[in-house]
Amino acid sequence: MTEESVQGFKILPLVFSQQSTSWHEILLKEHSVRHQDELKPLGQTLFILNVPPYACETGLRNAFSNVGNIKRVIFENAEDQSGDGFKRVFVVFNKREYLLKALKLTQLNPLSSDTQPIKIGVEKWIEDYNRSICDSEQLQQEVNTYMAQYDESKKQKPEEVVDDEGWTVVTKGGRRPGISRKESLANKLNEKTQKSTKKKELKNFYTFQIRESKMKNIAVLRKNFEEAKKKVELMKQARKFKPY
Amino acid sequence: MDSDTLNDSDDSEYSVEETAPNKVKNKRKYEDIPTDAPKTKKKSKNELYKPPTVEELNNLRETENLFNNNLFRLQIDELLTEIKIKTKRESALSKWLENFKQCIKKLPTKEIALLNLSNSKDKLYKYLTEQEKLFKTDQDVLLKFTKPEEIQSFGLSDNNCAPGPHLHHRINLTMPSSCFLSKDYSNNRYLVKRYYYLLFVSYYLKQSDLVANLKISRYENNHLLPVIELTPKGTDKTTVFILVTPVEGSFKPTRFLPEQNNCKTDLFDSDIDANVLKNTPTIFYNSLLAHDTTLYINNQFLKSLLEGQKNIQDGVKLLTVWLRQRELNVGVGSFTETILIHLIAYLTHKKKINKFMSSYQIIRNFWNFITTVDLSKEPIALGETSEESMKAFKQSYDIVVLDKTGCYNVASFLSADLYEKIKTESRLALKHLDDNRNNSFNNLFLTKRPFHLQYDAIIDLTESLPLEIDHDVKSQQKCSYIGYKDLLIYKHISDTLKRGLDKRIVHIVPRIEAKEGTATRLLFGLNLNPDEAFSFLQKGPALSDFERASEFRKFWGPLASDRRFKDGSTNVAVYFKTNTIKAKRGIVAKVLRYLLVDKLGLRCRIHYDQFEEFLLCKRLVPSYPSGTNEETCLKIVLASNELGKKLRELSVSLKITGVQGVSDAFAYSEIHPPIPSNFQISSFTSIKGNNFVMKCDADGVPRYVQPVESVLQLEHSSKWPNDLSAVRHLKTSFYLEISKQLETDGLLTHPSRDYLDVFYQGIVFRYKLFVPKEIGLSKRIETDEGLTSFKDSDESDDLELSLNILPKITGALRGIQSMYPSYGPGTCLIKRWLRSHLIDEYHVSDITIDLLNASLYLDENTASNTPQMSFLRFLKFASELDWNLQIVLVNFNGDLTAEEIAKVESEVQNNRNSYPNLFVLTPYDRYSSAFTRRRPSKEILSRIKRLAAESLDYFEKMLAGNSSIGIKELFLPNFEGYNVLIHLKPSMVPRRFERISYGTVDRKVVDKYKLSKDDRIPIVDFDPVRDYLEALRKYYGKYAVFFYDRYGGCTIGVLWDPKTLETTDFKVNKINGGKVIDGRIIAFNEDAVIEDFYVIGKDLVKSIEKRTVCK
Structure with a gap:
């Protein structure tokens, strides 16, 4: 595995586990864009391309476990319908030195390690299935709390707001609520006026x-x-x- | 000019107000513009509004009045040009005919007695003796050979009525009356003379250099009508038939009226009493002679009638195409062109057709005539005929169409059964015209409807040819059939079948193919009467009616038994004991076998229900009697109804007003519906609450249990919250509420966030709530100006599809199933076939197949009575489906009006690319073709088309007896051509019991369901293979296409997208799934992706086989 790079990207092989015989080449580079994003702080963020579909946060933490603490991992997938599972990933390290260290790596750890395995295959599907079987008591509880919260938030909405200058906001509600602002309604009104003008025409x-x-x-x-x-x-x- | 315009522009730019001359210049410039640039832009609109010419107006009006519509007219025109016989071909023939006439005129004059023929050393006579001897006579005759009196061209092609591309020309040579003696009409003497005359002509033709190929065949398959069939030299795709007839006046046509006898000795080895023969009219023999005698007159008459009548000629062409596509003019006893043309002549004669009519009106009137007039009851005549002779004809023949002379029945040999079929076809054709749909023209003229797709059952008696049946026929009948004893045998078979099948059938149509006068293929096609066909009881006469009862017993032999019925009557009857629907369908085959094999002693092959074998699930069978899926589906429907009743009676906060099934099982189109059963804990499972759950380390999976899904509707309420998430939580709380109440009833339930499972009578029912508001809310988008708008999104579409549209569609499909019981199993067969070829749910969804097949059932032309026919017709449909040009109409209950359909059709046609590849129009999905929105893809559609065509072709070959392999091959997948094969562990495939079984397999019987306290809801809807495929498609769908047989397949086929394997220059957005070579090129990282397949399918994948595919 020789060190390679292309257009500023560093190329590293990434394997799923110790037993893997083939690897994906992932491309990494320091994240640098003009628009700063709080979640992806400059100088601490590693930008990775071509990350295989089954890689998850645990997997990437495993892969970079030799480097240092990782603050967060952000995935950017293509659209759902596109049928392309390869991802772009931003790995945000705690310190800049970790990032630099990461860029000097010649080898990555496997995604799935013995201590932190990635659940995959039949095991994952079984787990998903078992999770879908839920306890009705618990479910009831969940629904109740949500609905309670919802009702609460509804109630909290003040009936009438009087602003600084003494104006009262009257939109929905009230004695004569006026027309609700919906597109369909607007279209209907338009149609109506058109019809009435048409009626007046002599053909x-x-x-x-x-x-x-x-x-x-x-x-x-x-x-x-x-x-x-x-x-x-x-x-x-x-x-x-x-x-x- | 150039400088002028330049100046102009300068002026207008720099000086706004100028003197008059400049303004004039400006004006001129303005006028110049429209003639130049925007001309093309406005053209289309101008074209539409330009003043019409008289010719155009006439044309448009004519289309409106004389034709169905524009499209139909254009299609007719197009077809007519396509089938026009090439002028080149025609002129070659007319040139040849000139030479032919010259040659015929040079024929020598000779004569010899028949007995001396074999002794003569003359080359001609030697040739004559060498030929097959066709006719015997009672005495020696003198053969006189000389040039014919007249050479007459006739037939469709001569009247410009024949469709191409092949040119069949008919010529009639008249033998001079000097060749005959006055009594030559009797005892074959004429036939012998005619035959040798024909051979004499053929001899000299062979000598000449006019002929490329010559043989003696039979005219219109009549084995007593030899004809020269030759290919003229210097022409292509041209065949000439030469007939010989006596010149007018040689015999009196009245000599051949049906009550006459013209054959007094048994010259056909029919083994009949000569005394009886002498006194019996020789009906068919007479027809033969009458044909010859009247041919010349009739031809002259027809010619004068059709001369210059272009529209009538076109009409005949169209009708011939129509007949040919239905194969109604093939074989012995078919609807020949002679009959067709005489009927047209009759209609013209009766002023039902005239020269001012369009070809469209002519074909319409023809069909209308055939449909409304029953020729078997009302004989018709072209000329003046006395009532008496009409009566005589009617008594002698099934169908009577008398010619101009009134002595020859043109339809003598037309089989009454075929005539009935033609009536039905005409009725359907009229319906097509009235429907006025896009593809009605297609259906009428462009698609082939081969024999095996027209009939529900086909009996192939070819193996027992030549037919020798001992049947007790009165010798009188034998005599009237003299010369045509085969017809009598066919009639006997057909009558026996009709008697045995009784009300079970509507049509039984013979198809007899013959070559040189001997039958080479004998088929019968049966159209079943769906109401009676599968009845298990055939009631005979009452026991008290002793004579008829014993006759019935004699006919049915061991199958007959005396029975007492509920109303106290006692009858002799045939009763078939059956306990499954499949076996009920089998009754028809049973009856056929009894009649043909046991009774008539024939060897036969019956093509009727072989395919149903693929509907059987042999590995897993229920304890109750069951054939195909139908019994289990019925159980499910019944259980669902009971449970639905319970649900509606619950007192929940909002009442449940409707329970609508959405699973395929409700329409019987689920090939493997869940079998009701108790579920025990196994080595794979453990218990969690009411349910079984999987053990994490399970090394196998239990068999797949499909939930039967339904949608619940609640009474209307305005209190649903205005928030999507809140609505969903409320729905969950409804599931919980319903579940609680059902539990008090002792039912096992499992409420979850998105659905409610109920275990009832050994079946898992899954319910989802339909709240219209949820769909509305999921569409809501707030725009920047605070305006709330509603836009369809994928999510809202899917929601509406599964909760609102699907229940309606399933309901409508249930309706079809109850009207046509073969719909469900037929659809299953289609699914089984398609899935066998690795095209799974993802490519073409089950509901799409349901709808496609429903579209066939909603058309009277293609509705089937048996699952097998349904399957074959689907293959036909799929092999011809032009999805790019036509939409598939599924007009349930005729809800869509013709205008709506036309609107959608033209809309789709005009913006083809913005609509789904396969557009299915139903009344329930707002013209959106909701079920085919994303798929099938064009590639898959083409593949299905190919597969269907190949399968059909294969089946046809099998029918013709040319194929040594069985129908099983049709359901075997072909793994050639895939790049990668993923082999799965069979123990991890939950649908392993659904695989097609070849040969014997271990049967597992599912015990009868008994209510028990230990019941738990089984592992339901758990299918790792499905999950695996989902993941593969989600992650790698861009790079590869995956193929799998959902019904228990153990191999997934992978095909790389050709684009995937191309290398590209390095670009950041192209790197996915690739590897970098030489620091600048990206190539697909095939090995890594294949290993990914292994990783993602951990514990499921047994091995992955990489195949090298030669391109």
């Missing part, structure tokens, strides 16, 4: 209107014809008309 009053409506009729026929033609053209391309 077959002027000769040009009659002419136009005739023209429109022909236009529709033509359009249908064009559409049909297009369809037949497509069918022709698909050699549909060869009956045998």
